[in-house]
Amino acid sequence: MILLFRVFSTIAFWSVLIVPVAAIAAPDIETNDAAPLQQDDDEECVGDDCENEDGAEDGEKKEKKKPKIKTIAEFIKGKKRISGLFSFYRDQETGIVYMEVTAEQLGPEYIYHNYVHSGVSGFLGRLTGLRSAGDMLDNYVISMRRRYKSIDIIQRNTGYVYDEDSTLGLGGRTNIPDSVMATLSIVAKNKNDTRFIVSANGLFKGKDLFRIGEASALLSIIGIVPKLNKQKSNIQLVRNYPENSEILSEYIFDFSKGAPPTSVIVQHSFARMPPKGFEPKQEDARIGYFTVRRTNLSTTKDIPYEDRIRRWRLEKKQPEAAISEPVKPITYWIENTTPHEYRDTIREAGLSWNPVFEAAGIKNAIEIKVQPDDATWDAGDIRYNVIQWVSSPNPLYSGYGPSIVNPRTGEILAANIVIEHNHVRRNKMLNGIFNRSGKAATMSGVELPEHLPEQLIEELGNEKNLFSHALLQVQDFAHLIALTKGAAGKGDDGDPMDRIIKDSLRYIVMHEIGHTLGLTHNMKASYYRSVEELTKMDTSIGEREKNHPTSGSVMDYPAPNILPEQNADMSYFPSGPGPYDYWAIRFGYDERMRDAAYRAEHLAKSGSSGLLFGNDMDAMRTPARGADPRIMAFDMSSQPVLFAVGQMQLIDEARKTLVDKLIKPGEPWDALVRANNILHTIYRQHAATISRYVGGVYIDRSPKGQSAVGPNPFVPVPLEEQKYAMAMLAQHIFAPNALQLPENLLPYLMPQRRGQSGIETPEVHSDALQIQSSVLDYLLHQKVLSRIIDSAQYGNGYTFDIMLDDLTSAIFEADMRGPVNIYRQNLQTAYVNKLLNIVEKKSGYEAVIAGTYGQVTKIDKMMRSKARSGDPSTRTHREYLRQIIKTALDGD
Numbered sequence: 001m002i003l004l005f006r007v008f009s010t011i012a013f014w015s016v017l018i019v020p021v022a023a024i025a026a027p028d029i030e031t032n033d034a035a036p037l038q039q040d041d042d043e044e045c046v047g048d049d050c051e052n053e054d055g056a057e058d059g060e061k062k063e064k065k066k067p068k069i070k071t072i073a074e075f076i077k078g079k080k081r082i083s084g085l086f087s088f089y090r091d092q093e094t095g096i097v098y099m100e101v102t103a104e105q106l107g108p109e110y111i112y113h114n115y116v117h118s119g120v121s122g123f124l125g126r127l128t129g130l131r132s133a134g135d136m137l138d139n140y141v142i143s144m145r146r147r148y149k150s151i152d153i154i155q156r157n158t159g160y161v162y163d164e165d166s167t168l169g170l171g172g173r174t175n176i177p178d179s180v181m182a183t184l185s186i187v188a189k190n191k192n193d194t195r196f197i198v199s200a201n202g203l204f205k206g207k208d209l210f211r212i213g214e215a216s217a218l219l220s221i222i223g224i225v226p227k228l229n230k231q232k233s234n235i236q237l238v239r240n241y242p243e244n245s246e247i248l249s250e251y252i253f254d255f256s257k258g259a260p261p262t263s264v265i266v267q268h269s270f271a272r273m274p275p276k277g278f279e280p281k282q283e284d285a286r287i288g289y290f291t292v293r294r295t296n297l298s299t300t301k302d303i304p305y306e307d308r309i310r311r312w313r314l315e316k317k318q319p320e321a322a323i324s325e326p327v328k329p330i331t332y333w334i335e336n337t338t339p340h341e342y343r344d345t346i347r348e349a350g351l352s353w354n355p356v357f358e359a360a361g362i363k364n365a366i367e368i369k370v371q372p373d374d375a376t377w378d379a380g381d382i383r384y385n386v387i388q389w390v391s392s393p394n395p396l397y398s399g400y401g402p403s404i405v406n407p408r409t410g411e412i413l414a415a416n417i418v419i420e421h422n423h424v425r426r427n428k429m430l431n432g433i434f435n436r437s438g439k440a441a442t443m444s445g446v447e448l449p450e451h452l453p454e455q456l457i458e459e460l461g462n463e464k465n466l467f468s469h470a471l472l473q474v475q476d477f478a479h480l481i482a483l484t485k486g487a488a489g490k491g492d493d494g495d496p497m498d499r500i501i502k503d504s505l506r507y508i509v510m511h512e513i514g515h516t517l518g519l520t521h522n523m524k525a526s527y528y529r530s531v532e533e534l535t536k537m538d539t540s541i542g543e544r545e546k547n548h549p550t551s552g553s554v555m556d557y558p559a560p561n562i563l564p565e566q567n568a569d570m571s572y573f574p575s576g577p578g579p580y581d582y583w584a585i586r587f588g589y590d591e592r593m594r595d596a597a598y599r600a601e602h603l604a605k606s607g608s609s610g611l612l613f614g615n616d617m618d619a620m621r622t623p624a625r626g627a628d629p630r631i632m633a634f635d636m637s638s639q640p641v642l643f644a645v646g647q648m649q650l651i652d653e654a655r656k657t658l659v660d661k662l663i664k665p666g667e668p669w670d671a672l673v674r675a676n677n678i679l680h681t682i683y684r685q686h687a688a689t690i691s692r693y694v695g696g697v698y699i700d701r702s703p704k705g706q707s708a709v710g711p712n713p714f715v716p717v718p719l720e721e722q723k724y725a726m727a728m729l730a731q732h733i734f735a736p737n738a739l740q741l742p743e744n745l746l747p748y749l750m751p752q753r754r755g756q757s758g759i760e761t762p763e764v765h766s767d768a769l770q771i772q773s774s775v776l777d778y779l780l781h782q783k784v785l786s787r788i789i790d791s792a793q794y795g796n797g798y799t800f801d802i803m804l805d806d807l808t809s810a811i812f813e814a815d816m817r818g819p820v821n822i823y824r825q826n827l828q829t830a831y832v833n834k835l836l837n838i839v840e841k842k843s844g845y846e847a848v849i850a851g852t853y854g855q856v857t858k859i860d861k862m863m864r865s866k867a868r869s870g871d872p873s874t875r876t877h878r879e880y881l882r883q884i885i886k887t888a889l890d891g892d
Contacts, residue, residue, distance in 0.1 A: 005079060006629035033268055039561065069149065075188035084240025086270060088247075089197065097235050097247070098187065099200035101151055106144050107155060110270050111413065113139040113404050114210045117248065117265035117728045128226050129214040130253065130264050138210040141273075141407050142181070149186050151198045153209070155179040158407045159293050161306070166298035169465075176297075182208035203234045204215075204249045204268055213253050222662060229261065234267065244271040244382055260465045266299055271404075271413065278411045280308040281593070285701045286606035287518035287584050288555070288615050290403075292410045308410035310403065310518040311588045315363055319591075323363050331367040331385060332417070332513070338389040342424065343370060345502050346387060353517070353585075356577050360590040362871035366513075382414040385516070385715075387509070391421035392657035398423040398471045398504075401512030415516035419508065423472060424501050471557065474634060475504045477571045478560040480675055484654040484661050500560075506638060507573035510554040514581065518588055524614035525553035525580050527630040531639045531646070535563050536569070552610040553580035557633040559685075564646055579610035604706050618699065620692045623781035628699040629692035629717065634685050641693055641725050648732050651679045656742050663748075670752030676745070687733050691778045693717050693725035695788040696804060697796075712794065718798035726803070730810035733775055736824050739768035768824045778806060780834050782844045789847055800847065804855050807831075812859065816866060820874045832881055836888040860885045 045361050079089040079098070087100040116135040120128065141156040151470070160176045184198035203209065206228075213226040232252035239246045247268045254261050283291045289309035296304045316324035334346055350368040357365035371386070379386035382404060403415035443877065482496035528551055529537070551558050551574045560572045586593070586602065593599045605611055614631030621633065630640070637643040655676070663672055696717040732738055741764055749762040778784060788800045815824055836850045838844070863878040870878070 016805065017476045031102075033321045067710065068356055070188040072188045072190050072197060072567055075197060082238045082240045085243060085245045086240075087198070088238045088240065089246070090238065095234070096201045097204065097238065098197050099184070099203075100323050101144055101196050101198060105195040106146055106151075109143050109273050110413065111139070111273060111404070111406060112142045112155075112209065113137075113269050115269065115416075117267055118213075120262055128253075130213060130262065131212065131228060135402065137212065139404055139407065142270075144194070146186075147183075151184045151186060153182045153184070153198060153203075155657065160295050160297055162298040163296065201235065202230075204235050204247050205230055205251075209268060210266070212251065212266060217502055226255055226262070228252070229254050232261070238262055239381075241381075241383070244269055246381070271382060274313070274406055274411060274413060278313050278406075278409050279594075280409045280411075281311065281588065283307045283309045284587070284603055286603055286613060287587050288522050288613050289518045289584070289588060290520055292328070292405060292407050300529070309588055310405050310410045312412045312517070313367055314357075314589055316362065316591070320743050323358060323361050325363050326365055329365055329367045330517075331369060332415075333384050333386050334368065335379060335386055335388045336371040336373050336418075337372075338387070339421075339424070342502070342505060345505050346419075346509050349506040350387075350513055351566045352425075352506075352510055352576050353513060356582050356585045357589060359582050360586045361592070362589060365589075379416055385415045385417075387417045387419065389419050389421060398475075399508040399512045401515035403516045403518075410518075412516070412518065417509070417512040417516060419505075419512075423475070423505065423508065429470065449655050457458055471508070473678055473681055474560050475500060476675075476678045477560060478504075480654055480658075480678060481562050481650055484657045485650075503572045503575065504560075506575055507554060510574070510577065514553075514555050514577075517585065519555050519581070519584055520615050521557070521619075522553045522555040522580060522613050523557065523616065523619045523631045523633055524612040524628070524891055525556035525578065525610075526551045526558040526636050527612055527638050527640065528552045528578070528610055529637055531563065531637050531642050534570075534637055535565055536562060544794045549576065549578035549610075550574055551636075552578045552612060553584075554578065555581065559634045559636040559643070559647065561636060562647070562650065563643075564650060580613065583611050605783065606706075607700055607702055613701075614699070620696075623778040624783050626692075626715075627697040627787060629689075629696035630698065632692060641690050641721070641728055644689045645728050645732065647686045648683055651683050653681060655745050658745055659748055669748050670748040670750050672745075673749050673751045676741075676749060680767055680771070683739075684774060687729070687771055687775050688778070690725050690728050690732075691775045694722050694729075694779060694798070695784045695791070695796075696722070697791055714794060716791045716794065716798075718794035722798040722803075723806075726806050726810070729775060730806075733772055734810045734827060736814050738823070739771060740764070765822055765826055768823050769830060772827050773830055776831060776834055779803075780838065782838075782848070785838075785848045786845055789845055800851055801854075808855050808859065812862060815874075816862065819871045822873075825873075827878045828877070828881065829884075834885065835859075840888060856885055856889070 064394055066556055078093065079091050082088045082090070086105070089098040089100065090096070091098075114137045116131045116137065119135065120130040141158055142152050143156060145152050145154065155178060157178050182203050184200060184203060186196050187199050188197040190196060213228055229252045234250050235247060236250050237248040239248070249266050249268065251264045251266060252261055253264065283289055289311070291307040294306040294308060296306050299306075312330050314329075314330070315327045317327055318324040332350055334343055338346065346369045350366055353366050354364060357363070377384060379388050382868050398420055400418040401415065403666075404413045405411060406413060476738060478500045479497045482500065492494060501530050528549070534550060550561050550571065554574045554577055555576075558574065561570055562572065563570075583602075583605065587599075593602065606613065612630065614628060618628060618631045619633060620624050620626035620629060620631060632640070635644065658675055662675055663669060667700060698715040700713050700715070702713075741762075746762055746764065751760060753759070785800060788796065788798070792799055808831075811824075811828055815828075820828070835856050839849060839856060842849055860882055863882045867878055867882075868875065
């Protein structure tokens with residue numbers, strides 16, 4: 001789900017000035033006009049001019065003599081004051097920014113967070129740490145203290161607590177240090193020491209308060225590491241409000257290898273602590289909420305964790321009523337940049353959460369409004385929760401839903417949702433980060449390695465991860481299947497893509513709003529309906545999700561709901577919250593959860609149909625991660641292997657008619673190339689889904705006495721399911737005729753030339769081997785093989801030896817009586833080399849090494865027995881396999 005293009009170009013920032021809004025306190029914003037300032041004539045002058053102390057960070061000459069502290073009256077001459085939570089001053093000639101701190105502001109806590117207005121889109125924005133528009137980066141509690149001639153900004157350690165009545169708290173927070181994030185020099189003060197002006201230019205041009213441009217250490221293999229240029233970096237704008245102060249900074253990063261400098265616009269925000277009265281709720285592992293961490297150091301319980309879920313302060317107007325409207329609803333504003341044709345879809349998606357909250361006792365909990373065209377505020381104003389519509393060159397995601405919280409309680413204070421315009425572009429059929437052969441693209445003329453390390457892929461497994469961009473691909477896949485099948489249920493404009501876009505847009509908005517309500521991903525939710533149920537469901541509009549949800553939750557990444565035989569009105573993507581969403585929101589927002597017995601009864605339903613939960617950290621995204629095959633992205637139904645096989649069959653059929661259905665007379669062939677790449681990517685996704693059932697273990701986090709899976713938290717996938725998965729891999733991935741393109745498609749895969757770009761002929765064998773290798777990498781991964789051996793001790797009937805025998809048979813047996821085609825030669829060579837790699841490294845269980853050695857010698861005997869049969873190519877291939885085995889085992 002990722003694209004590597006040329007993304008290192010200077011990115012324009014959004015500069016929307018804010019002026020008073022009705023019923024809301026007016027901000028004070030700097031302008032180019034140097035308004036007169038009221039002077040404090042009674043303040044004592046105690047020093048010379050000291051502006052250059054900060055100016056040295058801008059490349060200005062630093063004063064040789066030590067600067068002295070001035071009076072405020074003297075210091076503010078020629079500077080513009082911007083009043084608000086913290087007042088700021090800006091020199092109208094140099095642009096240097098200073099911050100005022102009062103004695104009353106020393107000690108109290110504030111919320112600090114930062115937000116990316118504009119950054120680097122695409123995969124490399126993630127790798128280099130420069131991020132992209134919509135990212136909320138850091139969110140923590142700060143306080144300030146005076147220390148001689150400086151003001152320290154301190155990040156408070158909120159992760160550890162004591163019980164209020166514990167005597168341990170009397171000894172102070174031993175070994176729980178806070179962090180001094182920055183020390184600011186006092187450059188002016190009044191004579192009563194109640195007002196201080198500090199040098200703040202470096203604070204908002206440096207990285208004391210936050211981290212950006214922290215590239216992965218593994219990028220040293222690429223050599224693209226961003227370096228902050230403080231001299232070029234600058235403060236763009238200061239916006240101030242009574243409850244929050246916002247500073248927009250432009251950070252300029254330089255790169256090696258000739259890539260041009262890149263700018264990232266970051267907003268720093270300080271906000272008052274919210275008022276008391278919010279009731280925190282402790283998290284539970286059976287339901288997926290984002291949390292703030294708390295470890296109780298005074299408890300005597302075995303588990304000292306008291307993590308709080310992230311949720312809004314939703315209070316009933318009528319506390320005693322079973323259902324009541326909230327005192328203050330959660331209001332989302334659709335940004336005025338949003339295309340008009342999609343605003344109704346977004347609004348409906350947002351309001352679809354209201355029945356969920358009503359089941360929790362809160363009516364009309366969510367409001368959706370449209371930002372007026374003449375609005376004087378933007379998405380950076382934390383008083384507004386904005387659904388942004390942005391258009392980036394190479395976006396890494398379709399949607400993104402971050403929020404700002406109080407780290408002490410988990411109270412959500414503000415949220416933004418970012419929707420990429422790329423999501424609604426028709427017929428784009430984008431390539432991912434890897435092209436069909438698995439080779440990475442280039443960027444700014446810099447060659448990247450063919451395969452990024454697995455560790456690097458693992459580093460990207462957060463909210464915006466490798467799966468996020470794949471939603472664009474599955475949307476394209478839905479379009480391709482609709483075109484080639486001549487699907488009914490087209491959109492209003494006669495194009496099935498219209499309906500697909502609106503279905504997926506509705507789903508994305510619901511999904512991202514779910515995140516801003518506190519919910520994490522639930523990658524197990526699609527394990528819900530059987531394939532037969534999905535095929536025959538009544539899916540009439542209006543009743544579709546209320547009575548017949550296709551997935552247990554909108555917080556999953558499901559595969560598009562496309563089946564060979566299906567109701568024409570079926571939604572491609574979830575069109576409303578599912579049973580898990582109702583259950584989870586009740587846990588977080590229903591006041592009845594205050595009762596311990598009611599909460600216990602509610603949680604005891606976990607694991608039942610529609611209420612399964614598994615988050616990103618449990619998902620089997622890579623061979624090294626996860627164990628439960630039901631926790632996967634882009635699978636579907638309670639029969640994922642059967643569903644995946646159906647998708648592969650759809651792809652095989654679609655490829656036969658692509659040339660006729662996709663390309664019109666006079667059009668270039670490039671869309672055909674990109675369409676084939678999409679089909680290849682989706683095929684690989686479903687191959688991964690099938691493979692995870694081999695050696696998989698079902699996980700149940702329910703406590704003792706409440707289990708939905710079985711008597712144990714770990715239950716191996718039943719033998720018949722594992723055997724079925726292996727049989728489907730043998731048929732659709734490893735068979736001699738598997739993964740071969742139809743003859744009426746292959747000669748037309750001509751990419752479009754752009755400028756001086758060259759030509760690439762189709763790499764069909766490489767394409768096939770990429771999918772086969774990805775499956776083998778899972779089946780032969782050390783963790784998977786070890787898990788197969790370990791799980792035999794608690795019920796796994798598909799033993800290590802049986803699995804390897806079946807795998808070897810799938811790859812070799814069909815060729816023992818005839819010639820071996822090139823696809824199978826490549827596959828067999830890759831398989832033998834992967835087996836030899838295990839034997840040579842001698843890592844992992846001895847039983848794994850010994851069993852793998854046994855397979856190698858078995859293959860050697862098979863090749864020896866057929867050494868003289870077959871055509872010349874087959875005989876040479878078998879001789880080659882025997883030679884690489886001999887060389888590896890003999891050490892020659």
